[in-house]
Amino acid sequence: MEIIKLTTPLTAEKVANLKTGDKVxxxxxxxxxxxxxxxxxxxxxxxxxxxxxxxxxxIIYYVGPTPTKPxxxxxSGGPTTSYRMDAYTPPLLDLxxxxxIGKGKREPAVIESMKKNGAVYFxxxxxxxxxIGKCVKKAEIVAFEDLDSEAVRRLEVEDFPVTVIxxxxxxxxxxxxxxxxxxTV
Amino acid sequence: xxDITVEKITDSVKKLCMDATRFIxxxxxxxxxxxxxxxxxxxxxxxxxxxxxNYEIAASENLPMCQDTGMVYCxxxxxxxxxxxxxxxxxxxxxxxxxxxxxxxxxxxxVSDPIERINTKNNTPAVITxxxxxxxxxxxxxxxxxFGSENMSQLKMLKPSDGLEGVKEFVLxxxxxxxxxxxxxxxxxxxxxxxxxxxxxxxxxxxIRNVDSFNSKPYYEKLxxxxxxxxxxxxxxxxxxxxxxTALKVNIEIFPTHIAGLPVxxxxxxxxxxxxxxxx
Numbered sequence: 240m241e242i243i244k245l246t247t248p249l250t251a252e253k254v255a256n257l258k259t260g261d262k263v264x265x266x267x268x269x270x271x272x273x274x275x276x277x278x279x280x281x282x283x284x285x286x287x288x289x290x291x292x293x294x295x296x297x298i299i300y301y302v303g304p305t306p307t308k309p310x311x312x313x314x315s316g317g318p319t320t321s322y323r324m325d326a327y328t329p330p331l332l333d334l335x336x337x338x339x340i341g342k343g344k345r346e347p348a349v350i351e352s353m354k355k356n357g358a359v360y361f362x363x364x365x366x367x368x369x370x371i372g373k374c375v376k377k378a379e380i381v382a383f384e385d386l387d388s389e390a391v392r393r394l395e396v397e398d399f400p401v402t403v404i405x406x407x408x409x410x411x412x413x414x415x416x417x418x419x420x421x422x423t424v
Numbered sequence: 425x426x427d428i429t430v431e432k433i434t435d436s437v438k439k440l441c442m443d444a445t446r447f448i449x450x451x452x453x454x455x456x457x458x459x460x461x462x463x464x465x466x467x468x469x470x471x472x473x474x475x476x477x478n479y480e481i482a483a484s485e486n487l488p489m490c491q492d493t494g495m496v497y498c499x500x501x502x503x504x505x506x507x508x509x510x511x512x513x514x515x516x517x518x519x520x521x522x523x524x525x526x527x528x529x530x531x532x533x534x535v536s537d538p539i540e541r542i543n544t545k546n547n548t549p550a551v552i553t554x555x556x557x558x559x560x561x562x563x564x565x566x567x568x569x570x571f572g573s574e575n576m577s578q579l580k581m582l583k584p585s586d587g588l589e590g591v592k593e594f595v596l597x598x599x600x601x602x603x604x605x606x607x608x609x610x611x612x613x614x615x616x617x618x619x620x621x622x623x624x625x626x627x628x629x630x631x632i633r634n635v636d637s638f639n640s641k642p643y644y645e646k647l648x649x650x651x652x653x654x655x656x657x658x659x660x661x662x663x664x665x666x667x668x669x670t671a672l673k674v675n676i677e678i679f680p681t682h683i684a685g686l687p688v689x690x691x692x693x694x695x696x697x698x699x700x701x702x703x704x
Contacts (some may be wrong), residue, residue: 260467275541305488305531314529315488320572320605342572342663343605364471364663365572365607366694367493370478387543388491388531400474402467402665413604417659418664420465424659 244398248296249337251357257403259410263278263361264398269298269340272394273319277327277384280391291382291391297333300363302340303388313375313394317368318342321360325349330358340401354409361381361401362412374399378389426560427509428704430516433564435704437520441583444700445493446486448479451634452672452697459609459669468667472609475695491563493530494568496521496550497628503559514552517564522546530600531569553625567632567699573610573692576602579624582686591616591688592651599655599671599688600603604664607694609672611635612655615689618679626677627691632699635673644676651676656701672697 245253247267257263272280283290301321311381321341328339329352337358342365353360354414363371373383377395384390453476460472465626482489498517516627525532525547532549535541550566578598582590595614604611613631615623638645662669672695681687 269567272471303491303531303533305491305493306486306529308529315482315491315533317491319492320575343606344603362604362663362665364474364478366696367474367478367492368624369482369485369487369489370474372487372491373481385546388533389426413664415660416467416664418666420468420661420668421659 247298249298249368250296254337254359255407257359257406259403259406259412259415261403263401263403265361265401266297266397266399267395269300269399270381271302271304271394272299273303273389274323275302275389276387277324279383281327281330284334292393293310294331296337298338298340299331299336300340300394305368305388307378312374313378315368316375317371318363318365321345328352332358346382350405350411352394352407353405354407357407359403359407360405361412362404363399363401371399408412425507427507428562429509430511430513430613432704433508433513433516433562434523436518436564436704437517438524438527440564440700440702441496441521441524441530441568442542444566444568444698445488445490445528447483447576448489449634449699451636452695454673455478455635456609456695460674463667463669465661465667467665468661469670471662472669473664484586488530490570490571490694491531492533492570492700493525493547494570494698495534497567497569497632498550498552498614499555499564499565499567499629500552502559503557503561505560506562507584517550517552518548521548521550562704563701564704565632565699565701569604570694572605575695576606577627577691579620579687579689581620582688584684584686586686590686592654594688595674595690596650596654596658598692599660600658602692606692608660608664609669609695611693611695611697612646612651612671612674613691613693614651614674614676615691616676616678616687617681618687619681620687622679623687624691625690626679627689629695630675630677631691632697633675633677635697637675639676648674648676669687
């Protein structure tokens with residue numbers, strides 16, 4: 240299968256070309272955020288405050304990395320389970336967020352919002368944290384430092400391997416993949 | 425009587441925390457290699473290969489294999505002839521956890537209060553179970569449990585009339601509902617019997633038992649094999665993208681129960697199924 244090289248920030252065109260099941264290597268800047276950071280960002284949106292970064296065209300990676308060892312750019316950092324961010328996701332998609340990297344199922348409301356706003360949901364390999372950590376060339380905290388591992392970080396990544404799980408049309412690899420496999424047995 | 429110092433316990437727990445989060449068990453690694461060879465679904469085969477590479481990198485560079493270095497489940501078997509000197513056993517264990525997580529560059533994922541949610545900053549306390557046994561040894565098992573899989577676990581008080589079919593149905597329902605969330609291929613820990621609290625413990629003990637081991641009772645060994653086959657027929661596959669390898673193993677632990685009950689618990693573990701033990 241052909242591997243698609245994708246550079247951030249994302250645009251409506253770049254995102255529309257991605258299809259469920261595509262293997263993608265992401266390079267450029269992405270931002271981290273998980274439970275506590277999402278709660279705060281959505282509170283900021285509600286209060287009309289400035290967010291840690293402009294959402295337009297960006298990708299959020301759901302991760303809480305391990306502390307960085309001396310001599311390394313980043314710790315171990317595989318994806319966390321995405322459904323816990325579901326309640327906070329549609330307001331960020333409405334602000335132009337174009338991609339999310341995580342693992343696991345999403346709520347129908349998130350998928351509807353992705354279709355409406357033209358966004359994709361990528362899956363990174365859950366548990367492959369040492370391997371994925373190697374793709375991060377630079378990391379810095381840009382907000383909520385008190386949250387430690389859960390702080391929002393700006394990452395510069397090179398060839399970060401992901402698979403498109405849900406595309407802009409709402410096709411879902413968690414339904415399509417197992418069904419296609421079961422037809423072969 | 426045999427004296428064991430708290431310093432020795434703290435040092436051992438510290439090392440167990442670091443080792444369990446960095447070095448994959450030989451049982452799991454062999455099982456993943458067999459599964460990778462046997463997968464015919466291309467994406468599943470690729471994912472299993474990446475997981476093996478991940479474990480090799482973690483071990484060779486002393487890095488945590490997963491960023492969720494877990495909440496520590498610690499099981500202690502204390503010989504009746506052992507005397508702990510220099511302090512309390514519980515503090516010695518928690519001191520070991522704190523040292524392991526801070527010095528080992530492991531993530532601190534424990535909050536002090538489930539509602540207030542303030543991080544304790546050293547990953548303590550551990551969840552500790554004690555068992556008094558014969559002899560003068562102290563066995564400590566450390567299983568750092570990630571919550572991607574812990575959150576997908578369930579418990580049900582079945583009726584005796586639900587029987588074996590009810591147990592099988594419940595196990596499959598839990599695995600199906602978990603789907604891609606707990607990082608398949610998973611290890612499925614099943615507890616059957618006891619009381620509400622004991623069945624959950626049985627499931628945990630099953631979830632951290634080696635994947636190359638079987639229940640000592642032939643009846644349950646057969647059930648472990650049969651359930652693994654049923655789980656892998658679901659087609660969820662590695663990461664939920666489809667494939668044969670949804671689980672590496674189903675482990676069952678049982679305990680006598682009440683005439684009115686059939687408790688069953690399913691504790692899901694991710695593909696790492698981290699655990700390390702030491703005998704002092």
